[in-house]
Amino acid sequence: MAESEEDVQGEESTIIEEGGEPFDVIIVGAGAAGVGVAIALGQAGIEKLLLVDRDTVGSSFASWPEETRFITPSFPSNSIGMLDLNSIAIGVSPAFSMRVEHPTGQEYASHLQDLAGYFELPLLEDTNVLDIQKEGDLFVIETEHITLEAKNVVWAAGEYQYPSLDLFDGSEHCRHTSSVAKYGDLEGDDFLIIGGYESGIDAAYHLAKCGKKVSVFDMNGPWEEASSDPSVALSTFSFERMEHPSFGENVKLFAETTIESVRFENGVYEVKTQDGKTFHSNVQPLLASGFDGSHKFVSHLFEQREDGFPSLTERDESTILPGMFLCGPSVRHDGHIFCFIFKYRQRFAIVAQAIASSLDLPTEEFVDAYKSWGMYLDDLSCCGQECLTC
C-alpha cells in the first residue's frame, strides 16, 4: 500500500507498513476540524484512522498574526452542560485548560497539539497531500513522500492556507493579512485595508493602537449589519474593540465601497474605488478579503453548488463519490454557513456516524452522547437568526 515506511507520531507511535491494509479513514488536515473529527471517529469506534498534515497540528492557528485573538469567548461552562464555545470535543474546555477567554492563534495551536496527544491520535505530519483519486472501492492519496489508501477520506484542510489573492486589477500589489506575523512590526503610518469583516477590523484595531492612520474599505459594511448571524455581522468582541479611543481617532470606515484597482508607481500605491474615489499611500495596502478555501483543491471529488462550495449529502459526503467527506468551515447546506468552530463541530458526529455505520459499527450510544452535548446537528430547520447553530 505504501511506497515507504513512515513513523506516525502520536502518544503511541505506529508504523505505516508497505503493502499494509488500507485505512478505514484518512483525515487530511490537523486543524480544529481535522482534530475534532478524528476524536469523534475514534469515539465512534473506528481504530484504523490516520490524520495527515502538510505541517504540524494547528499550524494555521500558529501562523495567525501574533496579536490576533479568538473573537469567540471561551468559558468553563462544561460543568453546567454547555460546551465551551471554542471546544472541539466533549469534555474539553480551552477556557479551563488555558485560562484564557480569547486565545491567540499560538495558544490554540498548543491546545490542539495537547488534544492530539491526549486522545492518542495517529498522526502523519510534514506530509503534503498532492492528489486524491478514487480507484475501485478505495481512495488513493498521493503525498510528497508516500502513497496511502483508505476506504474513506475526510477533507479538513481548512481555508487559512488558501487565501483569496486575485480579486481585482492590481491586487497582487497588496499583502494578505494571513502573511502578517505581527501588526506591531509593520512599518509606515497610513494603512489602506481592503475588507472590513473580522480580519480587517482586527488589523485596523492593532494598527490604530500603534498610532497608525487606517482606512478600511468594504463592499458591504459588516459594522452596519443588523443580522445576528456571526457569519455575516461583526462579533461583539470586534464591536467592543471599535469603542477603543485609538480606533475612533485613527480609523475611517468606508462601507459600500468596492475596490476597482490598485496601482504601484514611484513608491506610491494608488487605490481606486468603483464609485470614483482615489486613495494614495506609500504603505502596501492590506488585503483582508478572506479565503478561497482548500475545497477548490478537491473540486474534482465533489459536485459544486452555484456559489462554488461543495455539494454535500445530509451526511456531509460527496454527492458523486461515496466515502469522500468534508469537515470544517467550507461546509454549506442551503443558506447555512458553518464557518466557526462552534458551528462546524456539530457536524463531526454526523460524519463519524456515517463512516462507523458503513463499517457495521453500532452508533446509537455514540450519537446519544454527542446529541446530549449539542454536538450533533442533523435538523437544520431550526437555524436562523438568534440561533447559535447558524
Ligand SMILES: Cc1cc2nc3c(=O)[nH]c(=O)nc-3n(C[C@H](O)[C@H](O)[C@H](O)COP(=O)(O)OP(=O)(O)OC[C@H]3O[C@@H](n4cnc5c(N)ncnc54)[C@H](O)[C@@H]3O)c2cc1C
Ligand atoms: C484571523 C481569524 C480569526 C478567527 N477567529 C475565530 C474565532 O474566534 N472563533 C471561531 O470559531 N473561528 C474563528 N476563525 C475561523 C477558524 O479559525 C477556522 O474556522 C478554523 O481555522 C478552521 O479550522 P480548519 O481545521 O478547518 O482549518 P485549519 O486550521 O487551516 O487546518 C487545516 C490544516 O490542513 C493542513 N493542510 C492544508 N492543506 C493540506 C494538504 N494539501 N495536505 C496536507 N495538509 C494540508 C494545514 O497544514 C492545516 O494544519 C478565525 C479565522 C481567522 C482567519
